[in-house]
Amino acid sequence: MQGSKALILMFDISLFLRHNFARVWALASEKLTSLEIGYISSVMVTELLSPNVEPHQSPNQIRPSILPGIQKLCLSVDYITDAMVGTISQGLVSLTHLDLRDAPLIEPRITFDLTNSGLQQINQHGKLKHLSLIRSQEFLITYFRRVNDLGILLMADKCASMESICLGGFCRVTDTGFKTILHSCSNLYKLRVSHGTQLTDLVFHDISATSLSLTHVCLRWCNLLTNHAIKSLASNTGIKVLDLRDCKNLGDEALRAISSLPQLKILLLDGSDISDVGVSYLRLTVITSLVKLSLRGCKRLTDKCISALFDGTSKLQLQELDLSNLPHLSDNGILTLATCRVPISELRVRQCPLIGDTSVIALASMLVDDDRWYGSSIRLLDLYNCGGITQLAFRWLKKPYFPRLRWLGVTGSVNRDILDALARSRPFLNVACRGEELGVDQWDNSDGMYMHDYDEVDELEQWLMEGEDESDNDEEMANAEINAEPME
Incomplete structure (x- = not known):
C-alpha cells in the first residue's frame, strides 16, 4: 500500500525454516x-x-542492516534473553519503542534468560522512549530471577530520556531499583509494574519531590502496597489512567485520595478491599471525568455502591463498567443503574450469583436521553454464569431490544437452539458461551484508552433501512423457547 509504514501480517512463523525467514525479511x-x-x-x-556473512560474500562483506527504519517493535517470544535484547538494541538504530513479552513453558536456563548484563545493553543508540519487558505467567509461575537492583541501575543510567517504562515479573527488584527509575527518568509519564513482589509504599514516599508528571500508572499484583502509596501517588494530579488491579491491601482511604484526581479517565480496582462507603468517594470523579471503571471481585461491595455512584446524577461520561464477581450484587443494583440511565456501552456482570432475568429486562427497557430504542447504548453485555438467568431473559435479547449489541456473554448450559435462533436473527451479534472474556486485547492495553472497534454496519441503522418486520425471526425464537429443555 502506497505510503504505508506499518505492516500487519497473519501467518505461522513456525512453518519457516530459520535461515529462510531471515532471508525473507532482508527484502523488507x-x-x-x-x-x-x-x-x-x-x-x-x-x-x-544478526549481521551474518552472506554465502556469496567475502568474509569482509557484512550484510546490510535488516529493517533499518524500524522505530517500533512489539514481539511475543518464548524467552526474553540477553542475546536477543543485545541484538535488537545494537541492530535497530532508529528504535524508539520496544515491547517484549514472553511466556515460558519451563523455567529458563541462564543462556535463555534475561540478566543484569542484558539490561545494560538496552538503548545503545539513545533514542528509546518506550520500554516494555513483561514475563507473562500464562503457562508457568515464573519471574526474571536473574535481574536485581543492579540491573535496573545499569539500565536507568542509559534511559534518562525514557517516557514510558513497563516492567512485569521482576521479583528480585526492590524499592531501590524502582525508585531509581522514578528519580532518573525525569520525562517519565507512563509507569507500569506488574508482579512487583518487593515493591512497597516507600517507592512513592517522596515522589512529590520529583519533577515527574505521571499520567498513566499501572501497579498490578503489587500486594505490598497500601493506602499510603496511593496517597503519595495522588500528588501527580494529572493521572488519567490508574490500574490497581489485584492490589489486595488497598481500601477506602485509597479511594479518598483517588477522588482528588480531576483528569482520571480509567480506574481499575479489581480485587481490592474497598467498601460501599469508599466507592461513594468516587462520585464526583464519576460525574466529571471517569470513562471506564472496574470493580471486579471487590467482595465487600453491595447494591449500595450503585446508588452511591449514580443515583441522582445526569450527563455521565462513563462508558465501560465491570461489576463481575460481586457476590452481593443483585438485580436491585442493576435496576438502579437502569433507572439512572447511565449511558453504558460495555457492562460486565459475569459470575454474579444474584443477577437474573430482572436485570436483563431492566437494561432492555432502559432509555438514554431521548433515544426511542430500548437498551440502545449497550454494545457489550457479559452475563456469563449469572445465577438467575433463564429462558425469559432471551426474549428480551431479541429485536427491538439492545439494537447496538455486538458482544454477548452467556453460560454454555443454555439451550443450543435458543442461541442458534438468536444468532440467526441477529447476524452482527457475537455470542460467547464458554466463559471467554469479551474484548480483551492480547497486549492487555489497560494503560491506554482501549475502545472496541465497532466498524461493522450498525444493526440499528439496518433495522431502520429494512423496516421492523421481523415476524419470521420472532416465530423461530418462540419455537426454540417452546422446545427448549429447562435451563440448568
Whole structure:
C-alpha cells in the first residue's frame, strides 16, 4: 500500500525454516517503521537481526542492516534473553519503542534468560522512549530471577530520556531499583509494574519531590502496597489512567485520595478491599471525568455502591463498567443503574450469583436521553454464569431490544437452539458461551484508552433501512423457547 509504514501480517512463523525467514525479511522495505509479531522464538529474532556473512560474500562483506527504519517493535517470544535484547538494541538504530513479552513453558536456563548484563545493553543508540519487558505467567509461575537492583541501575543510567517504562515479573527488584527509575527518568509519564513482589509504599514516599508528571500508572499484583502509596501517588494530579488491579491491601482511604484526581479517565480496582462507603468517594470523579471503571471481585461491595455512584446524577461520561464477581450484587443494583440511565456501552456482570432475568429486562427497557430504542447504548453485555438467568431473559435479547449489541456473554448450559435462533436473527451479534472474556486485547492495553472497534454496519441503522418486520425471526425464537429443555 502506497505510503504505508506499518505492516500487519497473519501467518505461522513456525512453518519457516530459520535461515529462510531471515532471508525473507532482508527484502523488507527500508521505509517500514513499525513491526508487531504475535509469536516468534528468541533464536529466530537474534538470527534475523544478526549481521551474518552472506554465502556469496567475502568474509569482509557484512550484510546490510535488516529493517533499518524500524522505530517500533512489539514481539511475543518464548524467552526474553540477553542475546536477543543485545541484538535488537545494537541492530535497530532508529528504535524508539520496544515491547517484549514472553511466556515460558519451563523455567529458563541462564543462556535463555534475561540478566543484569542484558539490561545494560538496552538503548545503545539513545533514542528509546518506550520500554516494555513483561514475563507473562500464562503457562508457568515464573519471574526474571536473574535481574536485581543492579540491573535496573545499569539500565536507568542509559534511559534518562525514557517516557514510558513497563516492567512485569521482576521479583528480585526492590524499592531501590524502582525508585531509581522514578528519580532518573525525569520525562517519565507512563509507569507500569506488574508482579512487583518487593515493591512497597516507600517507592512513592517522596515522589512529590520529583519533577515527574505521571499520567498513566499501572501497579498490578503489587500486594505490598497500601493506602499510603496511593496517597503519595495522588500528588501527580494529572493521572488519567490508574490500574490497581489485584492490589489486595488497598481500601477506602485509597479511594479518598483517588477522588482528588480531576483528569482520571480509567480506574481499575479489581480485587481490592474497598467498601460501599469508599466507592461513594468516587462520585464526583464519576460525574466529571471517569470513562471506564472496574470493580471486579471487590467482595465487600453491595447494591449500595450503585446508588452511591449514580443515583441522582445526569450527563455521565462513563462508558465501560465491570461489576463481575460481586457476590452481593443483585438485580436491585442493576435496576438502579437502569433507572439512572447511565449511558453504558460495555457492562460486565459475569459470575454474579444474584443477577437474573430482572436485570436483563431492566437494561432492555432502559432509555438514554431521548433515544426511542430500548437498551440502545449497550454494545457489550457479559452475563456469563449469572445465577438467575433463564429462558425469559432471551426474549428480551431479541429485536427491538439492545439494537447496538455486538458482544454477548452467556453460560454454555443454555439451550443450543435458543442461541442458534438468536444468532440467526441477529447476524452482527457475537455470542460467547464458554466463559471467554469479551474484548480483551492480547497486549492487555489497560494503560491506554482501549475502545472496541465497532466498524461493522450498525444493526440499528439496518433495522431502520429494512423496516421492523421481523415476524419470521420472532416465530423461530418462540419455537426454540417452546422446545427448549429447562435451563440448568
